[in-house]
Amino acid sequence: MADGIRRFEANTSNIDPAWLSLPAGLLAAVGIFQFAPLTADTALMLAITVFCVMLWIGSPVEPWFTALICIGLIGVAFSSKLALTGFRSPATWLVVVGILIGEAAQQSGLAELVERLAHNRMSDRVLSDAVVAYRYLLVVFCFASLGLAVLIPSSLVRVLILGPILISLGDLFTERRAKVGLFLGPLFATFYGSSGVLTGSLANIIVTGLVESSGGPSISWTEWLHWLGPVMGVGRVLLVVGITYLLYRPRERDGIIAPERTERATVSADELRMFGFLLLGVVIWATDFIHGLHPLFGALAVALLAFAPRIGVVRSDAVSEADFSILFFLGAIFAIAEGLQRTGFTDLAAGQLLSYLPSDASLLVVLGFVVVVAQLLTLVMEGLAVASVLTPVLISFSTGAGVPLVPVAMIEAAALNTYFFPYQSAVLVAILGMDVVNSVELTQMSAAVAVTTLLLLIPIQISVFVVFF
16 A cells, blocks of 8 residues: 555656646636636637646647647637638738748858857957856847837847847857847847837737727827837836846856957858848838838748849758747637637627726726736737737727827737737747747746836836826
């Protein structure tokens, strides 16, 4: 008897805690389906969502595997058309094309060129101390990433271009924590700092577009930058720099591999052509207000040129080295968002949450409540889907309550660009798909930035609106 107990304890002690998310997700899904006061379709869709979210958080299997389970469940429970709806989204294929651009940027040597330029501008004193070098590179690349948000109106494209460059820079350090910090810091800076630039985030564009199409005020690019740029742009980047430095700075000052110094950074023909292709993409993205094309087409132009015979920088067989497993994750995310919307859950949840807010509430209370509602909804659906569902509800409420719509729209967009878990955003999924950090490290970083944003920057931003509106 005692031997049996000891064997049982030994076997259970070897179980990976991540696998506990599987029975927990099943129990939660069954409980929702059986006892939630919802229609059968709504309860079933919500049950599938909760089950998959639990697996994504616990990560007992790879995210793409959970995504395939999700797509299969939705297809069996509802329809194949709903299950595959995510693969019709331009955002999904923007990520796919962006992966090709990242592969081309890396194989063309452009990432190494940026690395050489960064090395040549670092003094011998900086290169002799891993902590000083890490601090220098972190600050420079975080603010350069924010500047990139002004030029490229897609966080996904920026992340996929910066990723290979940051991976190459990370090879300067012997400690993995420094590599992770130099990778995550600038990527989070260009992602979260984009809240301060109207064209820097798709959430911003969706919210302002819905406001204008509903007859509300047209929010200009400069107006958005004026109100949100200082706090949610520059302030967020400073926050990311501080958190990244605290979490991932090197422990050993000699943990750096000093590169060979050159008199000047030579540029090869491939590097020059790839840089030119990227500039062309930037021109297409930055002029979208003229031609109205989705950012996918700018990325597509860059990828076609990079892989084209004779003028390209990489051979077509380089495609086989790219990891496209993220495609399944994105398909599942958009299928969940569409399913929750079709079954009426998102409208029900948004309406129910806003019913608790008094119609005569002050602007301070309204803005705080908008942040809470947006955060709660992003726990069960992708952030961009929340924007498309929540914004019409907020427009109707603001109009009826006599609350200024501009600060409501701006604070909603800022709140929607604040995530705790990778599954909440396609951009975080893209970062995870680069296979540099695991889901735990990414969740730790995103949660730290989210908590400090909600506790520090959001109250400051709300105070600015209350004082000046």
